[in-house]
Amino acid sequence: MTRQEILKRQQEIVDAAKRESRDLTETERAEFDDLQRQLDELPETAETGGGSQEQRAARATTTEQMPPQDPQQAAQRAIAEERKRAAEITSLCRSFGISPEEYINNGSTMDQVREAVLGRLQQTGAPVNARVTADEGDKFRSRASDGMLLRAGIAVESPADGASQIRGMSLRDLAIECFSREGEDAMHYLRMDSSELYSNLCRQFYNPTAAFPSILDNTIRKSIVQLYNQVPTTFQAWTTKGSLSDFKETPDHEYVMGGLGDFEEVPENGEIKADVPRTELLPSRRLKTYGKQFSMTRQAFINDDIGFLTKIPGAYATKAKMTLDKQVYSLIFDNKKIFDGKPLFDAAHANVMPAGAKPSQQTIQKMILQMQRQKDQFGEAIYVIPKWIIVPVGYEFDLAVILHSTQVTGSNNNDINPLYNYPINIVQTPVLNAMAAGKAAPWFMVADPMSAKSIQVDYLNGQETPIVRRMETPGTLGFTWDIYTDWGIAVRDFRGINKNPGEVIE
Template sequence: MNRKDQIMQRQQELLTAARNEGRDLTAEEQREFDDLQRELETLPDEGTPAGVPASGQRGMDEGEGRNRETPADAARRAIAQERQRVADITALCRSFGLSPDEYIAQGYDMGRARQAVLDQLQRTGTPVSARVTVDEQDKFRDAASDGLMMRAGVAVERAAEGAQQFRGMSLRDLAIECAARSGEDTLTYLRMDTSELYSDLCRQFYNPTAAFPAILDSTIKKSVVQLYNQVPTTFQAWTTKGSLSDFKESPDHEYLIGGLGDFEEVPENGEIKMDTPKTELLPSRKLKTYGKQFSMTRQAFINDDIGFLTRVPGLYATKAKMTLDKAVYSTIYNNKKIWDGKPLFDAAHANVMTDGNKPSQVSIQQIILQMQKQKDPFGDAIYVTPRWIIVPVGYEFDLAVILHSTQVTGSANNDVNPLYNYPVNIVQTPVLNALAGDKAAPWFMVADPMSARSVQVDYLNGQETPIVRRMESPGVLGYTWDIYTDWGISVRDFRGIAKNPGAVIA
């Protein structure tokens, strides 16, 4: 290998290394490449007499020399083409959830890579999925919303990137930032006093692209969801949850199937007898809407009342869940008639104790045994499994002793406590105290719904948390929001719940 071949080989090594790494030549590599090129140009061509520079050969055709691509230009062009190939193949594969590494390493061009991707999808049956990218405006709104929540003292588990920089912004500063990002003349907004700025912001009410009201909406909705989930209600511990798609009152289209005949012996060469199951339509269910309206006043904006965005919506979210909690306990406390025309707790339902007293070892055993004697609508025995004891405030510590003591309290013979570690969960609620007032406060035993159902809470399309919607309210100087929720309470079966009338709690 002569010197010319050695130079060209080294230049090719430099170009190949850069192309494989998807980059330009480094400064050091570029200097080496240029030095080699200058040396190459001084070497005589084959058949050229010694002493005649290779560049002299180009002088034979100056026009051709001016149009000839230099090796440095060729290197840059090759690197750019390789980068484009890698980028195109990567984008193609990522859009279908595939890895581009194999196609890039094997030197596929775009056409071959596209065919390989199609072949792969055909073999695996992988569906084509569309990806929606988050633009800068959405990122800004998420960061600003999380920043407002953090400033108001609400914990944000996964704050959006950049939220910290908005944490110290006032509402006025945030409004001006929104204007600047939308291309408005920032100087005009800086010259406005806070009252004028608020009036201008109110004119953005119906603009779907306006950032400031959208950020307020997002902050309020996040606050409502987070605070709603933190409300310490207890109804959800023992009720079942359902979903309805509309507000029409209609019977549950699920029929209870039962009343099957016992299996009978089939003698040799005998005939298996036909049996027809009996059915019973379950009780009806219906949703209703409950809501309130609140507004962010002009004074709140001028005073930079950032707590309004979380405190006021949080109060309404709390009230929404407590309203539902109270409605559930009112259902079992008020003991209204159910679908069969009889009160929920009635002697005909065999789910109410005759003598009212506070929870004790004896009274708990009695109510458990009463529930376990229940029969299904077709007269067959069912296996009821008591799971929760619902009591007003005042019995929790007595129950802890009753359910976790190995001996019967007060027994002279150290009798074994049959309720020791009995698998019943205590649900204590002050709602029963409030409903009872100075009267006897009842307590209840509820079965595992897999054995026998009791009360169910239905939501519209399964939406539990309240919905928040910005509205325009005549006569209100400020932004206004509706907060509402859709739910319904129904007694699914009386066999899964029993009542003791209780006693007056001192």
């Protein structure tokens, strides 16, 4: 038979089954497979289109909606759809102890099967609010993801039932199990080598219902959340957290109200005088997006390396949080101009010491007093409550002595230490040491934001943890993911933060 005759006969077999809304019979399937073997043995020609199996599949994707359709491709799609239908029906029916054979053989759709299952449940006295959903696939994906995390050594607080059994599975075994649950012939994939199996998995890239890519997505997301929260950054200890709904540079819609006149005595039968408060708009805020891309390579799959599921995404999540940490400290270290056109720390802002020195009882007291003398935008006194001391590495032990000694160190008169148990927290960061690079390392004092604001970190809709998204168009051979996050750092006010230029740390 010629290629055209083979394809024509295959199309006739598929069309006959579709007209009768049934699956291929054993005889028809045997004939179809025999025709396919004959077709594979024929030499490729320019007329039919040569190339590898992957190249032919790629051409089929780009011409899927363009008539006339290749009968071979139509047959393959019809068989794949039928296998998927059979797998979904089987999963649903088994969830309720019902045989799926009747519905598979008579060509029922999933909606028809759900209706029939619900009818049976009502006849047998099942609750009328029973949910008829094919949730077995979701359960399998959940326990597979938890099993992969356990295998990678990541603690899972409440692993899904059965996760420990999947824990010992290789990536190859897991992929074959996924194919089997989707109605595919497991023996067909068992006979493949790992490279060929990986090529078949890559064809599932565009399929949103495919189990294997979904398991990879879930595993990566869970590992990122856990590892991101464990990154030992310090910016979150003293900055305030905000949320923005878009990326537009919009002035903050919160106004500072002040300039109120003092309350005046109202004499008997007297008139209460009107007063008009003044307002001032706070500085603008804006979000930016930061991200990277990573892939599960063919080599990683063949080598059964699950590090790409946990270590690589976790490393990117860690780097994202460290990048944010560095940007926050760069803002206060670089001392650039802010919303009023002056540097953040400036004599006009009354928030910087004239000479640098290391933390001591005297220098800390001077900074506290300077902060407490601040006035608001309208010239009124405000109650600033210092809450944090931010220092580079090297001062932690000195501060422990300063803040927890009952007497002034080195005093011959047993003077009482006024800073003894002063309610202020120590935040130590090596980022300031790295930025100083052998020069004077500054240190800072930050107020409780309820008394005076300083630095704020905003996230898009409050989402702190990086987002992972499998690319719609793979950029490399294999599965590719984007990991990205959105944040913005803004100076809300200069009154809530004070700077000491410091000195060189030996």
